[in-house]
Amino acid sequence: MDILINGMSLVLNVETLMVIFLASLFGIFVGAVPGLTATMAVALLVPLTFYMDTIPAIAAIVTTSAMAIFAGDIPGTYLNIPGTPASAAYVGESHALAKKGRAREALGINLVCSVFGGIFGTIILIVVAQSLAEVALQFSAFEYFWLAVLGLSCSIFISIGSRIKAFLSLLFGVLLSTVGLDMMSGAPRFTFGVPDLMAGINFIPVMIGMFALNELISYYGSRSEKKNIGIDDSDSVFRLVPNHLKRYWRNMVRGSSIGTLIGALPGAGADIAAWISYGVGKGRSKEKQMYGTGNVEGIVDASSANNSGISGAWVPALVFGIPGDSITAIVIGVLYMKGMNPGPTIFMDSTGMIYALFLVFIVANLMMLPVGYAAIRLSKLFILTPSRILMPVILCFCIVGAFAINNSVVDIWLMLIVGLVAYLLAVNDFPMAPAILGLVLGKVVENNFMSAMLRTGGDLTSFFARPISVGLGVAVILLWCSPLLIKAYRHYREKNASASL
Amino acid sequence: MRDLFAGLAFFAAGVATIITAQQFPTLPSLQYGPSLFPSIVGGGFCLGGAALAVNALLARRQLALARGADDEPPPVAQKMRWTMVLPPLAVLFYIVASDYLGAALTMALIMLTLMLVRKTAPLIALAASTLVALSIYFVFSRYLLIPLPQGALFEGGLPWIF
Numbered sequence: 001m002d003i004l005i006n007g008m009s010l011v012l013n014v015e016t017l018m019v020i021f022l023a024s025l026f027g028i029f030v031g032a033v034p035g036l037t038a039t040m041a042v043a044l045l046v047p048l049t050f051y052m053d054t055i056p057a058i059a060a061i062v063t064t065s066a067m068a069i070f071a072g073d074i075p076g077t078y079l080n081i082p083g084t085p086a087s088a089a090y091v092g093e094s095h096a097l098a099k100k101g102r103a104r105e106a107l108g109i110n111l112v113c114s115v116f117g118g119i120f121g122t123i124i125l126i127v128v129a130q131s132l133a134e135v136a137l138q139f140s141a142f143e144y145f146w147l148a149v150l151g152l153s154c155s156i157f158i159s160i161g162s163r164i165k166a167f168l169s170l171l172f173g174v175l176l177s178t179v180g181l182d183m184m185s186g187a188p189r190f191t192f193g194v195p196d197l198m199a200g201i202n203f204i205p206v207m208i209g210m211f212a213l214n215e216l217i218s219y220y221g222s223r224s225e226k227k228n229i230g231i232d233d234s235d236s237v238f239r240l241v242p243n244h245l246k247r248y249w250r251n252m253v254r255g256s257s258i259g260t261l262i263g264a265l266p267g268a269g270a271d272i273a274a275w276i277s278y279g280v281g282k283g284r285s286k287e288k289q290m291y292g293t294g295n296v297e298g299i300v301d302a303s304s305a306n307n308s309g310i311s312g313a314w315v316p317a318l319v320f321g322i323p324g325d326s327i328t329a330i331v332i333g334v335l336y337m338k339g340m341n342p343g344p345t346i347f348m349d350s351t352g353m354i355y356a357l358f359l360v361f362i363v364a365n366l367m368m369l370p371v372g373y374a375a376i377r378l379s380k381l382f383i384l385t386p387s388r389i390l391m392p393v394i395l396c397f398c399i400v401g402a403f404a405i406n407n408s409v410v411d412i413w414l415m416l417i418v419g420l421v422a423y424l425l426a427v428n429d430f431p432m433a434p435a436i437l438g439l440v441l442g443k444v445v446e447n448n449f450m451s452a453m454l455r456t457g458g459d460l461t462s463f464f465a466r467p468i469s470v471g472l473g474v475a476v477i478l479l480w481c482s483p484l485l486i487k488a489y490r491h492y493r494e495k496n497a498s499a500s501l
Numbered sequence: 502m503r504d505l506f507a508g509l510a511f512f513a514a515g516v517a518t519i520i521t522a523q524q525f526p527t528l529p530s531l532q533y534g535p536s537l538f539p540s541i542v543g544g545g546f547c548l549g550g551a552a553l554a555v556n557a558l559l560a561r562r563q564l565a566l567a568r569g570a571d572d573e574p575p576p577v578a579q580k581m582r583w584t585m586v587l588p589p590l591a592v593l594f595y596i597v598a599s600d601y602l603g604a605a606l607t608m609a610l611i612m613l614t615l616m617l618v619r620k621t622a623p624l625i626a627l628a629a630s631t632l633v634a635l636s637i638y639f640v641f642s643r644y645l646l647i648p649l650p651q652g653a654l655f656e657g658g659l660p661w662i663f
Binding site for chain 2: 162164165167168171174175178182184185187189190213216217218220221222386387388389391392393395396397399400403404407409412413415416419420428430442445446449450453454457458
């Protein structure tokens with residue numbers, strides 16, 4: 001009990017609470033600017049954490065990452081430009097709602113789901129941290145390969161419109177992921193002699209090009225100055241949230257569970273959690289036809305998942321010192337620096353640090369409610385500012401955001417080229433989402449395939465030799481065959497019905 | 502018609518990808534070399550592109566038959582303005598000019614031009630572009646520690662501001 005009280009006193013003091021508040025504002029700003037990611041925000045905080053005590057330092061990181069992930073929804077909703085990669089999965093839904101004059105409602109549900117997801121992930125972190133991390137550790141290259149293939153396959157099945165176009169869009173993303181030095185042989189691929197491309201293509205400039213530059217070209221190509229976003233005076237942040245939660249509480253719990261699990265897998269972060277949760281949500285939905293038209297259900301699923309993924313990523317980080325995502329990779333460094341060595345012994349600490357850390361998560365997520373609410377109210381700026389002024393500002397943010405990733409002009413070129421290709425694809429009704437997922441998961445698929453083949457001497461049957469791997473492999477094959485199976489089942493039912501007549 | 506061209510373009514991209522991938526070096530100890538995944542993607546491009554083109558041709562044939570029956574004019578695609586080239590040109594301008602003019606001035610010029618093209622009042626455009634460019638420069642350089650180019654024009658510094 002003394003340890004618990006000690007832990008609480010480490011958090012509930014003026015210094016830590018002030019740090020949490022300031023980190024909230026910083027996280028909201030970074031998340032709302034397209035191109036600046038939660039990871040970048042955390043990386044920028046590291047030099048500041050040198051001068052802080054352990055708990056305020058951790059609090060700053062936890063709060064900033066959680067806030068940035070939520071704030072990524074704000075430009076996504078108003079401008080169809082996701083602020084962070086974790087918002088890309090459901091940007092279509094929230095922007096479609098904004099077009100109907102329900103931007104605040106969309107952001108309100110985003111906010112509440114983010115808070116719920118964050119707290120859910122924290123509770124899981126507290127209760128089952130150790131056992132969950134053990135399951136995650138059993139995943140090897142075979143399981144990661146199938147998991148990534150499952151994610152890629154889902155992106156085709158959840159996309160709206162032609163599946164051939166979704167497939168081609170996905171391959172475009174996968175092709176981008178092959179750029180750079182080959183993992184096994186070290187041979188450069190599609191680098192065209194540019195040294196900056198040797199390390200591969202960064203996800204952020206591609207995302208900015210695909211979503212933001214594409215949107216800007218469309219805006220300057222159109223004759224109309226009319227805003228896409230409607231303003232409805234009755235639109236309120238929280239008024240309809242209880243109704244939505246009553247209807248979709250299962251989605252929120254499921255999204256949070258998926259997010260925590262995926263977040264706990266080393267290497268899979270909030271963005272992948274959001275995509276998979278959105279895909280699962282759509283697959284199980286009774287209103288599949290409503291997806292893409294501003295469906296709250298899709299937002300609930302994915303928005304809960306990305307924030308719970310942030311908390312889930314701390315499970316392997318704390319218990320085994322293995323980062324769950326890029327943020328926790330930075331966090332582990334900070335923990336070591338502060339003498340709070342991650343590993344099983346962290347739970348045996350007698351100073352209450354671990355309880356303080358858990359409490360930080362809860363306070364940071366609760367802080368999201370008032371700060372997020374204020375940010376949503378202020379975000380009306382996106383509507384009130386005329387597009388003719390807002391769009392050039394967005395363009396400059398995009399240029400600087402793309403440059404900021406590696407401080408390299410190559411990333412601005414990349415944004416430009418991908419933006420032009422994306423525009424051509426978009427006017428021909430190719431969905432963008434599969435391309436983004438192809439870029440994220442393409443490398444995961446290839447690297448794990450190559451590692452597995454190296455380990456087994458090229459034996460392809462080894463992908464079906466481990467229990468979890470078999471389960472995932474069968475799920476993938478069933479998903480691929482699902483259109484045929486559904487068609488066959490319908491044919492069988494129709495035949496039976498006509499025979500009974 | 503667009504789908505037909507898109508399909509053919511993907512097919513051509515697939516062929517180019519496979520040819521390029523075949524030139525990647527392979528190691529004798531590896532069963533699967535660096536060309537495997539690009540070749541799979543190239544193959545996918547060829548298959549998907551061909552399927553898209555064939556579907557477009559079939560759809561066109563069906564449409565022609567249907568149109569012959571009701572004598573309807575073909576749908577007219579929405580015309581885009583020439584100004585659609587401005588955002589890519591602005592990015593290009595930043596890449597070329599920012600090292601000389603500096604990020605702040607280049608961004609201000611880009612914003613001013615884009616605002617004036619969309620008929621923003623000149624005074625408002627000038628004030629907004631100057632203010633926003635300086636704010637972005639200040640926040641990114643000072644607080645986010647991004648080394649945005651200061652520009653040779655200012656001999657490496659904007660001392661009166663930063």
